[in-house]
Amino acid sequence: MKQYDKRLAAPYLVWMALFTVIPLLIVCYYALTDGEGHLTLANLVSVSGYGSVFARSLLLAMIATVICLVIAFPVGYFLSRLRVNKQRIMQMLVMLPMWMNFLLRTYAWMGLLSINGPINTLLGLFGLGPFNMLNTAGAVVLGMVYNYVPYMILPLYTSMTKIDQSIVEAAQDLGANTTQTLFRVLIPMSVPGICTGITMVFVPAVSTFVISRMLGGGSNLLIGDLIEMQFLGNSYNLNVGSAMSLVLMIIVLLCMSFTSSFDEDEMEGVS
Amino acid sequence: MKRLFAFLSALVLAAACTGTALAAEPIQVTDDISVSGDYDWTRFAGQNITLNVYNWGEYISSGSDGSVDVVAAFEELTGIHVNYTTFDSNESMYAKLKSGAASYDVIIPSDYMVAKMIDEEMLLPLNYDNIPNFALIDEQYRNPDYDPENAYTVPYMLCTTGIIYNTTMVDQAPTSWADLWDEQYAGNILMFNNSRDAYAIAAFKEGKSVNPATTDEVDEVMEQLKTQKPLVQAYVMDEIFDKMIGGEAAIGVYYSGDAITMIGDNPDLAWVFPEEGSVLSVDCMCIPATSQNQEAAEMFINFMCEVDVGTANAEYIGYTTPSTAVWEQLDDELKYSEIAYPSEEIAAKEQVFTALSEEVNSELDVKWSEMKSYDEGGSGYLFLLLLLAMVVLACFNIWRKMRRKVRNMY
Known part of the structure; x- marks a missing residue:
């Protein structure tokens, strides 16, 4: 690269400094001070009282991420094996739900899962139910999976298009059965896609508040709801809210460092 | 003429x-x-x-x-x-x-x-x-x-707060706020998703003022909301329209004016001013x-x-x-x-919200978040598990880095 190319990055660097770095510092400042601006650790200590909410958010987000991965892996693989023009159509179909407003999609599930909703009515025809599906943790996970699964499929598909079909054939020629091909060839080679996918699903899922509010009925509280309550809701407390988001950020960072180190490791093996 | x-x-x-x-x-x-x-x-x-x-x-x-x-x-x-x-x-x-x-x-x-x-x-x-x-x-x-x-x-x-209920889903019409703590309605109750109105309900039930004077009073009344939580289907605001009209829940609490709208859409619904009194808000x-x-x-x-x-x-x-x-x-x-225009007898029992002292207000906020995040199953152990998982994760990461370093030396 020539020297002047670097300068082209300046606009984004300025943007990042203004809208990412400085806000981050402000969050840190709020998290570590009280209402009058004195330094204190009280906010961070009070966050520990909400441990169960943090645990629930992480647990639900992890479950949603795993389900997304399990659903998306075969989809990504078969997508990448299609003819190019068919790939385009299928890719569009995967993205199609994302064109609809996020809120609307979640709201639709609210109607579908309700006690008098279509699903329970259908089950009722066979003499089953009605089941109480709305306002449960399961509904929240469902909402996460439904909303974020395209973010898992797309990176997986992209990384899998780079796997040459001949490699799979070679593995089979050398006597690998389906399971072996999957675990020794396909999965290791799509690790970069898996890691991106996990990040793109897990991070928004762990901090969501709309899904839990609409499908969780306000009693399956997640960290996102808790933070929203501090900034926009009943408990107006910027300092505690900032402390919460700081803790969340650290937890996410830890999780991400895990997946990314995995990424580097595996790539060494492959290349 | x-x-x-x-x-x-x-x-x-x-x-x-x-x-x-x-x-x-x-x-x-x-x-x-x-x-x-x-x-x-x-x-x-x-x-x-x-x-x-x-x-x-x-x-x-x-x-x-x-x-x-x-x-x-x-x-x-x-x-x-x-x-x-x-x-x-x-x-x-x-x-x-x-x-x-x-x-x-x-x-x-x-x-x-x-x-x-x-x-x-x-x-x-x-x-x-x-x-x-x-x-x-x-x-x-x-x-x-x-x-x-x-x-x-x-x-x-x-408007006034009160109870709206679905006549086809309850055996006996509710008459008081205390009915919202009745086990038979478990999973069929919709509560306010805002601290002041929800607090007022518990305060009425306990015979306390809707405007608490001390933090101890707040703690005591909020404890009631905590015991109610397992029975509550959802904490809602305007979402209640869809839910009550669609027959999703048997009992809800909301504002009188909105109740008229809901009853207009679903004639099975009925309204009651609880006997303990209600909140008049302007x-x-x-x-x-x-x-x-x-x-x-x-x-x-x-x-x-x-x-x-x-x-x-x-x-x-x-x-x-x-x-x-x-x-x-x-x-x-x-x-x-x-x-919309209740009798004088009902109006006499109405209470009005006033501003709370800062101390009481923040106590109410904290207790409200606490109540909302409270899990009756006791997921305290989950937090310990989480902490443990985090430590293990961190150690694992460090171990990986070290291993890579060692490997790179060769």
Whole structure:
């Protein structure tokens, strides 16, 4: 690269400094001070009282991420094996739900899962139910999976298009059965896609508040709801809210460092 | 007979003459709305003024279902552009204003929030000369506790909290707030998703004031909400419309005016004023201190107090109007509705929110978040598990890095 190319990055660097770095510092400042601006650790200590909410958010987000991965892996693989023009159509179909407003999609599930909703009515025809599906943790996970699964499929598909079909054939020629091909060839080679996918699903899922509010009925509280309550809701407390988001950020960072180190490791093996 | 007729027509003529002498002809804005001709409505026309109005959701006659579009009528009359946005709780409105993220010219918060905002100097004192229609507001709603000198507010609508229930889903009609703690309704109860109203319910049940004086009192009453939590299906605000109308829950708590709307959509629903009493709240039109268009904002407030406009709003949203002149124009069904205009016996038991001391307020907030995040299954162990997982993860990461370093040495 020539020297002047670097300068082209300046606009984004300025943007990042203004809208990412400085806000981050402000969050840190709020998290570590009280209402009058004195330094204190009280906010961070009070966050520990909400441990169960943090645990629930992480647990639900992890479950949603795993389900997304399990659903998306075969989809990504078969997508990448299609003819190019068919790939385009299928890719569009995967993205199609994302064109609809996020809120609307979640709201639709609210109607579908309700006690008098279509699903329970259908089950009722066979003499089953009605089941109480709305306002449960399961509904929240469902909402996460439904909303974020395209973010898992797309990176997986992209990384899998780079796997040459001949490699799979070679593995089979050398006597690998389906399971072996999957675990020794396909999965290791799509690790970069898996890691991106996990990040793109897990991070928004762990901090969501709309899904839990609409499908969780306000009693399956997640960290996102808790933070929203501090900034926009009943408990107006910027300092505690900032402390919460700081803790969340650290937890996410830890999780991400895990997946990314995995990424580097595996790539060494492959290349 | 003929003479009587002549006399009457003379009387009418005389009345008309004196009428025009005192007041200009009313201005007809739309088919349903005519406003006082005494007021200079058009003084801001063509000046390209935009008013930012911030109101509760579903809280104005909006033009849907064949109602009058009040905001459009105001724009047509005055030439002022209105940017109308909505909020879903006093607290979110307060947070938005406090953050300074947006500037509003007219806001419609409830009484206790008004008191808090006056306290924090977030409201402008109104110039009542620009709001002559304030004279239409009934005497009993002037100089209220939340604004003792009546310098900041004009009451918009009133409502009472109570219980709405589905007659097909309960064996016996609920009569008191305590019924919301009844095991037989487990999973069938909808509660308020805001701390003040939810607190008030528990306070009524315990026979306490809805305006706690000490933090100990808050702790005690909030404990009740915690015990109720396993029975609650969901904590909702306006989501209750869909849920009650669709028969999703047997019992809900909400505001009287909205109950009228819900009953209109689903005749199986019924309303009851709980025997312990209920909360009367007054939503007021105010002007935030950051407003740049005070006079135009006052014009909007004056417009909202016009009898025709008040009637259109009261009929659309079903809330209780603070003006007898408006009440007289309502159609009979609403006019004599027990829900909107409860009997004196019920009204005597009503309590009003006042602003809480800062200490009590923050205790209420903390306890509310705590109650909401409380898990009766006791997921305390989950947190320990989480901590352990994090430590293991961190160690694992470090171990990997070390291993890689060692490997790279060769």
